[in-house]
Amino acid sequence: MLARNDPSARVEDAAPSDPELMRRLAHGEMNALAILVKRHQDLARRVAYRFTGHWDVADDIAQEAFLRLYRAAESYKLTAAFSTWFYRIIVNLCLDHAKRPRLAPLPDKPAFAASVPPPDQALRRQECIDAVRHEIAALPERQRIALVLHRFERLDHAQIAQATGWSESAVESLLVRAYAQLHQRLQSWVKES
Amino acid sequence: MCPDDTTLLRLLAGELPDAQRDFLQSHLAQCSVCRQRHASLQATWDQLGQWQVTLPSHDLTGAILAAAGRESLRYRWYARGGIAAALLVAAGVGWTAGRWPTHAAPTVQVVSTDELAEQVGLDALSGDLSAFDNVLSIHAAQDNTVQEDQL
Numbered sequence: 258m259l260a261r262n263d264p265s266a267r268v269e270d271a272a273p274s275d276p277e278l279m280r281r282l283a284h285g286e287m288n289a290l291a292i293l294v295k296r297h298q299d300l301a302r303r304v305a306y307r308f309t310g311h312w313d314v315a316d317d318i319a320q321e322a323f324l325r326l327y328r329a330a331e332s333y334k335l336t337a338a339f340s341t342w343f344y345r346i347i348v349n350l351c352l353d354h355a356k357r358p359r360l361a362p363l364p365d366k367p368a369f370a371a372s373v374p375p376p377d378q379a380l381r382r383q384e385c386i387d388a389v390r391h392e393i394a395a396l397p398e399r400q401r402i403a404l405v406l407h408r409f410e411r412l413d414h415a416q417i418a419q420a421t422g423w424s425e426s427a428v429e430s431l432l433v434r435a436y437a438q439l440h441q442r443l444q445s446w447v448k449e450s
Numbered sequence: 451m452c453p454d455d456t457t458l459l460r461l462l463a464g465e466l467p468d469a470q471r472d473f474l475q476s477h478l479a480q481c482s483v484c485r486q487r488h489a490s491l492q493a494t495w496d497q498l499g500q501w502q503v504t505l506p507s508h509d510l511t512g513a514i515l516a517a518a519g520r521e522s523l524r525y526r527w528y529a530r531g532g533i534a535a536a537l538l539v540a541a542g543v544g545w546t547a548g549r550w551p552t553h554a555a556p557t558v559q560v561v562s563t564d565e566l567a568e569q570v571g572l573d574a575l576s577g578d579l580s581a582f583d584n585v586l587s588i589h590a591a592q593d594n595t596v597q598e599d600q601l
Binding site: 408 | 455456459460463465490491493494495497498499500501503505506509510511513514515517518519521
C-alpha cells in the first residue's frame with residue numbers, strides 16, 4: 258500500500274491514467290468523463306477536421322466519439338493502448354460520415370498551376386496549404402484516414418492497423434498509394450518551392 | 451538491393467531502427483534512383499507538413515457532459531418504462547389466465563380403511579360376520595337404484 262506522502266501516489270491522484278478514468282466513469286463518476294474530454298478533445302477534433310475539412314462536422318464527430326466512450330465505459334477492457342482504442346472510435350465515425358451524402362461540395366480547387374506567380378509569399382503559402390487540403394480531401398476515404406494518422410498524428414503502420422482494424426500490409430499499401438497520388442498532384446507546387 | 455516505398459516511408463517518418471536507418475542512408479548515398487525516389491517523397495512529406503491546424507478555442511466539455519447526462523436520464527426512463535411494461539404484461543397475462551374456463555377435476559374424498567370399516571360396521575377381530583350383510587345390503591340398494599334409473 259502506498260504511503261500517504263508517497264510522491265507517486267500524489268502524481269497518480271493529480272493525473273489519473275486513461276484506463277483509471279474509464280474505470281471511474283464506469284462507476285458513474287462524470288468528473289472522469291470531463292477529464293477525458295479535456296485531455297483528448299483536441300485529438301478528436303483535429304483528426305476529424307483533417308478528414309472532413311469542416312470544423313462543425315469535426316465537433317459533431319468529436320462529441321459523438323466521447324458519447325460512445327461514455328456508453329462503452331462499463332464494458333471497456335484494456336486490450337490496447339487507450340489512445341489506439343479511442344482513435345478507432347474516431348476513425349469509425351469519420352468513415353461513417355464519409356458514407357453519408359455530402360452536404361456541401363469540396364472547396365474549389367485552387368489555381369495552383371497558374372502561370373503568374375502570386376507576388377505575396379504569404380498568399381503563395383496559403384494557396385499551397387489550400388492545395389494540400391484539397392488533394393487530401395480528394396483521396397479515397399481509406400487512404401485519407403491512413404494518411405491523416407500517419408503524417409499528422411504520427412502513428413506508425415502497426416498503430417494505424419490497430420486503430421483502423423485493417424491489416425498492416427493493407428495500411429502500407431494505402432499509404433504508398435496515398436503519398437504517390439499526392440506527390441503526383443502536388444508536383445507543380447513541389448517543383449516551384 | 452533497393453528499398454521498397456514502404457521502407458522509404460518508414461525512413462521519412464523516423465520509424466526505422468538505427469541499424470536499418472544507417473544501412474538505408476548508406477544505400478541512398480550510392481544509388482541515384484533511390485535518392486531521387488526518397489527526395490520526391492521527402493518533398494511531398496514536407497509540403498503536407500505545412501498544413502498546420504489551429505483548433506477553435508471553444509471547449510466541448512460542457513456540451514458533452516450535458517449530452518451524456520441527457521442520455522443517462524433517457525436510459526433510466528427507458529429502463530423504468532421497460533420494467534413497468536413488463537409488469538403490465540405479466541399482470542394482463544395473469545388476469546386472462548385466471549378468467550379462462552377450465553374443467554375442474556372431480557374431487558375425490560379419500561376415506562381411510564378404518565373409517566370405511568367403521569361405516570359398514572366391519573370388525574374382523576370380533577368374528578361377527580353380520581357386518582358383511584350390511585355391505586351386501588348397501589350394494590344391493592345401489593344396484594336397485596341404477597336399474598330404476600335405467601328404466
